[in-house]
Amino acid sequence: MGVGAVLGTVFGSIAALFVLIVIGAAMIGGAKESRTTTPIAIPTLSPYDEPTRRPDRTSSERPSTDSSREPSTEPSTEPSTGPSPTRTQDEEPDREQEVDPPAQVTVNRSLKNNTVYRAGALPRLRCRAGNVSIFSHSQLKSLILRTGRCMDQAWGQILRKQGIPFSPPNYAIVAGRGRGACGDYPAAGSMVPYYCPRNNTIYASTTAMAKGNGNARGYGQIISWHGGIISMMAHEYGHHVQNITGLMDSWWARTLDSTSQSGKLALNRRMELQATCFGGMWMRSVAGTYPVNSTNRNQLFFFYSQVGDYPGFPRDHGSRANNNRWFRQGWLKSQAYQCNTWMAASSTTS
Template identity: 60%
Template sequence: MRPAPAGPYGPPRQMPVHWQPRRKSSAGPIIGGVLGLAAVGFVVVVLGAAAADRSGAEDAVVTSSGDGSRTVREPQRGERRPVKEQRAPLNTSLKENTVYTAGALPRTRCPGGRANVFDHRQIKAHILKTAKCMDRAWRTTLEKVGIPFEPPKWVVASGKGRGPCGDFPQANSAAPYYCPRTMSVYASTKAMANGNGESVGYARMSSWHGAFTAMMGHEYGHHVQQLTGLSQARWERSLASGSESRRLALSRRLELQANCFAGMFMRAVAASYPVPAARRDDLFAFWGSLGDHPGWPRDHGSPPNNGVWFRQGWQKQQAYQCNTWAMPAKAVS
C-alpha cells in the first residue's frame, strides 16, 4: 500500500506572489509652447498643489475612534510618520521555500470522537470535521509568513468515483488522492476501510479513525505544497528531468514531505484528539507499513522512510524539518 496514488499530477496553478505597486509619478504632462507661458505657469501651479496634497495624504496620521469614524491630521513636530510594512517576495523553490520559515503548527483543538471507519456516514463526517481543524492550523501558519491561504475541497464517496485527475480509488489502490487542478481531495471510504483490488484496506493495519485522519493529513500536505509553490517547482523539475529514475526520486521527496506535514498536524491536535502514547505508536507503525513494496513503482519511498518522515514531523514539529529536498538520496529512497 502507498499513502497516495502515483496518478496524474497535472501542472499546478501558479503561486500568487506579493507585489508592490509602482508609485505614480508626480511629473505633469509637457505643455507645448503653443499654450503660452501663462498656461504653462497655471499647469505647474496646479500640479504642484496636487503633488503636495498627495504627499500630505501619505504622511498624514490616521486614527480611528470607537464609533468607526476616522480622523486624518498632520503629524506633529518630532512625531514619527507611520511606516508601511513591506514583505519580501515569496520563495517558491524546493530547498529554500518560504514555508520553511513558518515554524510549528499551533496547538489546535480537534476532538476525534468515536467515528466507525466502516460506516460511510460517520467517517465522512469525521473527515470533513477534522479537515476544518487542518484549515485552522495551516491557515494561521502560512499566513504568518505571507503565504496566501485557500482551503482545499473534499469529495468523499462511499464507493468509486471519478475526478479530473482520474478514478478514485485508482486500480488496486485504497488511497485517496489530491488533485492540483481543482485543489481537491478525492476519497472512497469503502476502499480505505476494506481495500480495493490487490490493495488491502487501511483498517487491516489500524481500525482507529486517527489513522484515517493522519492519511488525510498527508493529502492536506499536498495542498500545502500546492499553496507554497513546492508542487509547481517539483513539476517543472520533473519536466526538465532526463530520466525516469530522476522523476521517481522527485516524486518520493514530494510524498515523504507530505508525510512529515501530516505528522506535524497530528502532533498539533494530539492533546485534544487525543493521541495518547499507545495511539502514537500505532500511528508510527501504520506509516512504517506504507510505501513502495516490491512490484510497485518507487514513487512514494520505502516503508521505513515513510515511517521516518511521519515521525520527523511529529517529533520535530518545525516546517523546516520537513525539507526533504535538502536531504541525501538515502534518506528519501
C-alpha cells in the same frame, strides 16, 4: 625608542587592526548567512522495525495524475488551476475559498529555500475526533471534513504570518467510487485518496480506505483506529500546502527538466515524503485534544512502517522505513523546516 622599534609598533598595530577587520567581517557574514540560509532537516531517527510479512498493496499506489500514494512511472498532469470537480449526491459540495489579498513580502517558492520553512510549528488547536467508526461512511466522512477544518485553521494561521496567501482545499468524499478531475477514485485495484492540484480538491472513498479495493488492503485492515485514515488525509492536505506555497510548481518544473526516469522518481519520493512529514506535524499538533495517546501514537508509527514502495513496483513514494522516518520526523520535531526533504540526504529519501 629607535626608528626600528617605532616602525615595528606601527606595523604591528596595522596588522592587529587588519586581523580584527577580517574577524569582524567573518562574524557579520556568518550572521547574515544564519538569517538567510534555510536550516537543513537531518533525520536522525532509526527506521522502525520492518514488517515480517509483506502486506498486500497499500498506500504505495497512486493515480498517475496526482501526488498521492499509487504507482506511477512519471507525473502526467502539470499542477494548475482548473474547473471545480463534478459532484455526485454523496459528495461534499465545494467550500467557499478564502483568498487573501496580495502579500506585502516576497515569497520564496523554491524547493530548498521555500518561505514555508520559516513558518515554524503548527498551533495546538482543539480538534476532537470523538468515537467514530471508520466502517461507517457518514461517520468517517463527517470526521474527515471536521478535521479538515482544523487543518485549515492550523496551516492557514502559520502560512498567512509568512505572507503566503491561503485558501482551503475542497473535498469530494464518496462511499463507493467516483470520477474526479485527476481520474477515478479509487483507481482500479487501489484504495488511496488523492489530491488533485488542478482544482485543489482531495478525493477519497471511505469504503476503499477502510476495507480495501480489489487486492489492495484497506488502511482499516492495518489499523482500525480512525487516526490512521486521518493521518493519510493530513498527508493529502500536505500536498495542498505544497501546491499553495509553490513547492509543487517547483517540483513539476524539476521533473520536466529531468532526463531520466530514476531522476523523476527520486523527485517524486521527496515530494511524497515531505507530505508525510507535514501530516506528522499536524497529527502531533492535535494530539492533546484529538486525542492521540501513547498507544495510538505507537500504532501510527507502526502504520507508517507498513506503507511505501514494495519490490516490483515503481519507487515513487519512498521505502517503508523512510515513510516511517519522515512521519516521525514531523511528529517529533514539529517544525516546518524539519520537513525539507529537498535538502536531506538521498539515503533518507530512497
